Amino acid sequence: MKCNFLNEIKILVVEDSETDRLTLVNILKKYFSNIIEASDGEVAYELFKKNLDIDIIISNINMPKISGIDFLKLVRTSDMNLPFIFITGRLEPEILLKAIDLNVSSYISKPINAISLLEKIDFLCEKKYYEKKLIKNQQEIEFYLEAVDKVALIFKMYGDGKISYMNNAMLEVLGYEEEKIKKLYFDEIIHPDIPRKYIDDTWEHVKNGKLWKGNTKFITNNKEIFYLNNTVFRINNEKEEFITIGFLTTKENLEKRDFHKKVILKFQESNRREFELKSMNAELQEKIEKLKALCKECEDSIKSLKEKNALNVRQLKHYELQGDNLTQKYEKFMNSKKDEIENYIKSLNIEKKKNEKLTFQKEELLELLGHLKEKNKNNEEEIRLKNIKINNLNELLLKKEESSKNKKSFF
Numbered sequence: 001m002k003c004n005f006l007n008e009i010k011i012l013v014v015e016d017s018e019t020d021r022l023t024l025v026n027i028l029k030k031y032f033s034n035i036i037e038a039s040d041g042e043v044a045y046e047l048f049k050k051n052l053d054i055d056i057i058i059s060n061i062n063m064p065k066i067s068g069i070d071f072l073k074l075v076r077t078s079d080m081n082l083p084f085i086f087i088t089g090r091l092e093p094e095i096l097l098k099a100i101d102l103n104v105s106s107y108i109s110k111p112i113n114a115i116s117l118l119e120k121i122d123f124l125c126e127k128k129y130y131e132k133k134l135i136k137n138q139q140e141i142e143f144y145l146e147a148v149d150k151v152a153l154i155f156k157m158y159g160d161g162k163i164s165y166m167n168n169a170m171l172e173v174l175g176y177e178e179e180k181i182k183k184l185y186f187d188e189i190i191h192p193d194i195p196r197k198y199i200d201d202t203w204e205h206v207k208n209g210k211l212w213k214g215n216t217k218f219i220t221n222n223k224e225i226f227y228l229n230n231t232v233f234r235i236n237n238e239k240e241e242f243i244t245i246g247f248l249t250t251k252e253n254l255e256k257r258d259f260h261k262k263v264i265l266k267f268q269e270s271n272r273r274e275f276e277l278k279s280m281n282a283e284l285q286e287k288i289e290k291l292k293a294l295c296k297e298c299e300d301s302i303k304s305l306k307e308k309n310a311l312n313v314r315q316l317k318h319y320e321l322q323g324d325n326l327t328q329k330y331e332k333f334m335n336s337k338k339d340e341i342e343n344y345i346k347s348l349n350i351e352k353k354k355n356e357k358l359t360f361q362k363e364e365l366l367e368l369l370g371h372l373k374e375k376n377k378n379n380e381e382e383i384r385l386k387n388i389k390i391n392n393l394n395e396l397l398l399k400k401e402e403s404s405k406n407k408k409s410f411f
Contacts, residue, residue, distance in 0.1 A: 041066025
């Protein structure tokens with residue numbers, strides 16, 4: 001592929017990891033000069049809206065703000081065929097199916113294999129190159145046809161002679177309106193002087209795929225005679241249809257006849273280019289077949305993944321059923337424990353009330369004890385005083401006894 005075409009390719013790289021994005025951009029800059037970077041899907045979509053000439057998008061799937069899948073959805077709202085490559089560390093089947101539905105071109109697994117990535121991009125660039133070349137060739141052919149249409153008299157007809165199309169120049173010369181040609185036949189515009197055998201031989205010649213050239217006498221709607229230097233050939237389509245390109249053979253149209261020769265050469269050149277395009281198309285068809293085979297492999301892989309997913313779903317349902325049983329057992333156990341706790345709380349409340357009652361009684365007893373202690377203290381003081389009095393009395397009695405004894409001894 002031509003290097004100047006690669007320089008025209010604009011690639012948008014979307015990667016939230018700065019390290020991976022830098023690695024990817026460094027790989028691409030060796031071959032492409034027009035690289036745009038974005039750190040997430042939101043920034044990428046804004047860049048996409050501002051750069052409608054982007055040729056390829058390479059994007060990560062798992063990104064903040066707007067994911068790769070959501071970014072692809074936004075792109076597909078305005079362009080269903082823009083080449084889009086996904087980069088991912090782990091490709092989930094559900095995401096793969098969504099990407100396929102959104103017409104993703106390809107995907108690359110992390111860590112990025114530079115050769116694999118460039119091969120995929122090269123394939124997309126090659127396809128883009130031939131598409132642009134084909135459009136350019138079609139534009140050239142349309143330009144040539146437009147140029148021919150201005151100076152040549154052109155009409156098409158079916159195998160039964162019914163006219164299917166006339167250009168403006170032919171309509172003007174014949175004097176018919178465009179609506180009238182829908183019911184017009186070749187026998188009505190060819191001059192009746194032309195022998196039937198001559199016409200039949202011409203038909204047989206072009207029906208066999210050969211090119212017929214020659215002068216033919218025609219008659220207008222006003223019964224006027226004119227001559228055309230014709231080139232008649234068959235169009236290879238489903239309907240048997242023939243096209244005639246003619247030039248008026250008058251002196252004032254000699255220059256147009258010379259132009260006719262140039263146009264034929266242009267048509268030959270166009271045919272040569274068409275052959276080249278067909279060859280390229282055959283190569284593309286071969287690549288498409290390979291892609292179909294790859295798609296078949298992907299479908300088989302998806303089918304296998306679906307089967308595995310179905311198995312996982314069955315296992316999950318089994319685990320859910322076991323979990324439901326465990327949940328029921330757990331709920332039964334918890335209800336039993338709840339009853340036990342409630343009974344314990346009731347007994348605890350009873351004990352608490354008892355405790356509160358005992359506490360109240362304790363406080364009363366303590367208060368009574370305080371009173372008794374005070375009373376006991378008073379009693380002890382009273383006893384002490386009484387003991388002092390008793391001691392005093394005893395001493396007094398002793399003194400009296402001694403005094404009495406002394407008196408007796410005296411007498």
